[in-house]
Amino acid sequence: MRESHADVVVLGAGPAGEVLAGALGERGVETVLVEPRLVGGECSFYGCMPSKALLRPHELLEEVRRVPGVRELVQGEPDPQAVLDRRDEVIHELDDSVQLPWIEERDVRLMRGHGRIVGERLVEVVDGEGRVVERIAVRRAVALATGTRPALPPIPGLEDVDPWTNREATTADEVPGRLVVLGGGPIGAEMALAWSSLGATVTLLEGADRILLKEEPFASAQVTDGLRERGVDVRTGVRVAAAAREDGEVVVTLEGGEALRADELLVAAGRTPNSDGLGLDAVGVEPDPRGFVAVDDGLRVGGRDWLYAIGDVNGRALLTHQGKRQARVVAARLLEDQDAQLLGQEPDGLRSPRVTFTEPQVAAVGHTLQSALDAGLDAEAIDAPSDGTAGASFVGKGAGGTTRFVIDRSAGVLLGATFVGAGVAEQLHAATIAVAGRVPLHVLDASVPAFPTRTEVWLRLAARDGG
Ligand SMILES: Cc1cc2nc3c(=O)[nH]c(=O)nc-3n(C[C@H](O)[C@H](O)[C@H](O)COP(=O)(O)OP(=O)(O)OC[C@H]3O[C@@H](n4cnc5c(N)ncnc54)[C@H](O)[C@@H]3O)c2cc1C
Numbered sequence: 001m002r003e004s005h006a007d008v009v010v011l012g013a014g015p016a017g018e019v020l021a022g023a024l025g026e027r028g029v030e031t032v033l034v035e036p037r038l039v040g041g042e043c044s045f046y047g048c049m050p051s052k053a054l055l056r057p058h059e060l061l062e063e064v065r066r067v068p069g070v071r072e073l074v075q076g077e078p079d080p081q082a083v084l085d086r087r088d089e090v091i092h093e094l095d096d097s098v099q100l101p102w103i104e105e106r107d108v109r110l111m112r113g114h115g116r117i118v119g120e121r122l123v124e125v126v127d128g129e130g131r132v133v134e135r136i137a138v139r140r141a142v143a144l145a146t147g148t149r150p151a152l153p154p155i156p157g158l159e160d161v162d163p164w165t166n167r168e169a170t171t172a173d174e175v176p177g178r179l180v181v182l183g184g185g186p187i188g189a190e191m192a193l194a195w196s197s198l199g200a201t202v203t204l205l206e207g208a209d210r211i212l213l214k215e216e217p218f219a220s221a222q223v224t225d226g227l228r229e230r231g232v233d234v235r236t237g238v239r240v241a242a243a244a245r246e247d248g249e250v251v252v253t254l255e256g257g258e259a260l261r262a263d264e265l266l267v268a269a270g271r272t273p274n275s276d277g278l279g280l281d282a283v284g285v286e287p288d289p290r291g292f293v294a295v296d297d298g299l300r301v302g303g304r305d306w307l308y309a310i311g312d313v314n315g316r317a318l319l320t321h322q323g324k325r326q327a328r329v330v331a332a333r334l335l336e337d338q339d340a341q342l343l344g345q346e347p348d349g350l351r352s353p354r355v356t357f358t359e360p361q362v363a364a365v366g367h368t369l370q371s372a373l374d375a376g377l378d379a380e381a382i383d384a385p386s387d388g389t390a391g392a393s394f395v396g397k398g399a400g401g402t403t404r405f406v407i408d409r410s411a412g413v414l415l416g417a418t419f420v421g422a423g424v425a426e427q428l429h430a431a432t433i434a435v436a437g438r439v440p441l442h443v444l445d446a447s448v449p450a451f452p453t454r455t456e457v458w459l460r461l462a463a464r465d466g467g
């Protein structure tokens, strides 16, 4: 076993770990990045990137189908093999070598293996055979960026079915004839649409009374309608009693006795943090009951100035851009950048900017009306049709969707916004700036959206009572 030293050790090379290691390395901090699998993490290979590659052709086709003059040019459905080939290109055939120059250019030392803490400022790296290959004495800090894995609900027979998780759902080489999706969160909704658009017959099962639970109820309803129009059988309020595989088929039995038969079952029922096996007990740290490693606003674990947790593993916001933001916050802290803004007013946790890439899309930031009211704020919703502007007419008739601005009447600021509609993802950032910056409503009113763009939906905010 080798003994070594480093200023900082980062465990996990997903988006959060990579950004932290890179930010430190390029400023001359001696940094070791430990990763047992693929540099780029879940997002690059089994998450954000392949899922969007699978969804984009359908989105584009839907838009073309709404626009006369070009809709006559397209017939039929996307070519599944071409879509899967493009997806493979996006994930570099699960080869992370393209990610390595970025790390090398920043003088970060990459170690392949599992990292674990064995004492204060002391990390061991274990290889695939369970051998300790290196012990690193850390001068400054250890950062945990180990992400999450799929959670399997305790359904009898589920494990024996060998279900798809996000890994198979984003990398499968063939379109299943019939797919049952368990869970109507962002993963379930996006993957149900993606595989349906490639020809699978999809049933989506959600235990709660609506999908996309964290979003405005109208967003759940409009995405449900969109999925159903595509032929996805969306069922809410359902309980799965058992799962089994019979003659190669998956049989999902619902409470009440109905049996659904499919070629594959995708479990998209939430995430389990990779906090086990990290040696946290060696330094007296206990994850929360769900396994997340709690942090303060400085991303420190238990107030320790040498231990940080960033990205999905801390449970604040399971989103790539938020993990990367947390990485920049920790880097600023470790580099002692005086002008570095730490987490403060910016939307975090459930209030983070977020986009579900369904058809229609849901792009949201900050509070929903209900969460603002629950927080005791003087909240009011201003609703408008997302396709009610001149700009929207060019995206095609019938694009539909609702936009909601949630304002704080007393403070005179925007608390949140939700845009539901075709291609609304790119409209979100103005709202993020307004919420993060607590831009006064009268300033937003005076910020004129260009004609004819869909951003004129903001004029509905300006036209509110007293606006
Ligand atoms: C299907 C899907 C679609 C998604 N789409 C989006 C999207 O569109 N937009 C978005 O913002 N988010 C999306 N997400 C969420 C996003 O993927 C995660 O928020 C993001 O990957 C979290 O980054 P991370 O660096 O915290 O963890 P991860 O990406 O999970 O990376 C953690 C890394 O740590 C490694 N590791 C684990 N244990 C150890 C150890 N002991 N030592 C060293 N390394 C270890 C793992 O191998 C892994 O590579 C999606 C997720 C899924 C599953």
Ligand SMILES: NC(=O)c1ccc[n+]([C@@H]2O[C@H](COP(=O)([O-])OP(=O)(O)OC[C@H]3O[C@@H](n4cnc5c(N)ncnc54)[C@H](O)[C@@H]3O)[C@@H](O)[C@H]2O)c1
Pocket: 153, 182, 183, 184, 185, 186, 187, 188, 190, 205, 206, 207, 208, 211, 212, 213, 238, 239, 240, 268, 269, 270, 271, 317, 318, 319, 354, 355, 356, 357
């Ligand atoms: N576009 C994006 O930004 C994007 C896309 C995918 C994932 N993500 C991130 O990944 C995280 C994880 O996504 P997710 O969809 O797995 O989790 P989630 O926790 O958001 O949703 C899981 C859903 O499964 C349901 N569920 C749980 N157990 C069930 C059961 N036994 N039967 C039926 N339904 C059940 C839950 O009620 C919930 O609606 C998200 O919170 C999000 O932050 C983001």
